[in-house]
Amino acid sequence: MTRVLVLGGGSGGLVAANKVKRLLGKEVEVTLVDRNTHHEFMPAYPWVAFGMREPEAIRRPLANLEKRGIRYLQATVEALDPERNRVKTTAGELSYDYLIVSLGAEALPSPAQDGHAPWSLEGALKLREALRTFKGGKVVVGVSSPYYPCPPAPYEVAGQVEFALKVKGVRDKSTVEVFHLNPAPLAGMGPVISGKVLEILKSKGIAFHGGFEPVEFAGGKVKAKDGRELSYDLLILTPPSPPTGWCGKAPSRGPRASPRWTG
Ligand SMILES: Cc1cc2nc3c(=O)[nH]c(=O)nc-3n(C[C@H](O)[C@H](O)[C@H](O)COP(=O)(O)OP(=O)(O)OC[C@H]3O[C@@H](n4cnc5c(N)ncnc54)[C@H](O)[C@@H]3O)c2cc1C
Numbered sequence: 535m536t537r538v539l540v541l542g543g544g545s546g547g548l549v550a551a552n553k554v555k556r557l558l559g560k561e562v563e564v565t566l567v568d569r570n571t572h573h574e575f576m577p578a579y580p581w582v583a584f585g586m587r588e589p590e591a592i593r594r595p596l597a598n599l600e601k602r603g604i605r606y607l608q609a610t611v612e613a614l615d616p617e618r619n620r621v622k623t624t625a626g627e628l629s630y631d632y633l634i635v636s637l638g639a640e641a642l643p644s645p646a647q648d649g650h651a652p653w654s655l656e657g658a659l660k661l662r663e664a665l666r667t668f669k670g671g672k673v674v675v676g677v678s679s680p681y682y683p684c685p686p687a688p689y690e691v692a693g694q695v696e697f698a699l700k701v702k703g704v705r706d707k708s709t710v711e712v713f714h715l716n717p718a719p720l721a722g723m724g725p726v727i728s729g730k731v732l733e734i735l736k737s738k739g740i741a742f743h744g745g746f747e748p749v750e751f752a753g754g755k756v757k758a759k760d761g762r763e764l765s766y767d768l769l770i771l772t773p774p775s776p777p778t779g780w781c782g783k784a785p786s787r788g789p790r791a792s793p794r795w796t797g
Pocket of ligand 1: 541542543544545546547548567568569570573574575576577578579580609610611612636637638639652653654683684687
């Protein structure tokens, strides 16, 4: 029987494992490896931060895959050996006929110790707690590097925080500002999309600071390379990711396996 090994039980790995099993049924033995016991639906992290979902609603046990005939192994992937069709994990060495790598983008440490990052479940819950006790003030949402999962997320989060302040009745005592390294919101999608996002931000009274490259976070202030400064009472900052994350470049550590079986 053909053995398909899927590394990662995030959105990509889960979809791939299910699709392969559904398409090829008994012809394949599909094994999915993840270091965590649960799949987490990452786009819902901000919903948790703003109290629109509870953590249990956005995560599912990966062991549920067994009901669909997919084997789940909890282990950390340590090394790939594409020459020998082997993967080294904390649960031992695994062999495969076809390999699907979907290990996601690794978050690096944040440059701001006081920054909140709803880019993980833990970060979302910390932001929820900070908002619970927030009495109004300056809220700044920004990006720490050009690479982070989900380019629109900072604008979505800024809109949600603005709404949360209204619900708490402290919007009139607060300002919400967004900074980004790019000159315009979602600059890569062209001027029409950028213009629309700017329009939405403006309609909510959210200021946008473009071309803002943060170089220092200290004393409740973020300083940009060009000398601009923004002070804040609450900072929400994307954690930096290495440039092999969401932008779609093949990780140098692994092979692209799917063309072999789709071709
Ligand atoms: C706040 C936020 C909002 C988003 N909003 C959207 C949106 O609206 N629309 C959209 O399309 N996308 C959105 N995204 C992006 C989307 O969630 C990601 O693109 C997607 O999750 C990537 O899937 P993946 O399988 O490549 O990686 P991930 O979902 O990150 O999964 C990687 C998996 O690999 C596991 N893993 C990593 N390293 C190892 C290892 N060494 N050993 C074992 N297991 C390991 C992890 O535990 C994880 O389960 C958002 C992301 C965030 C953070």
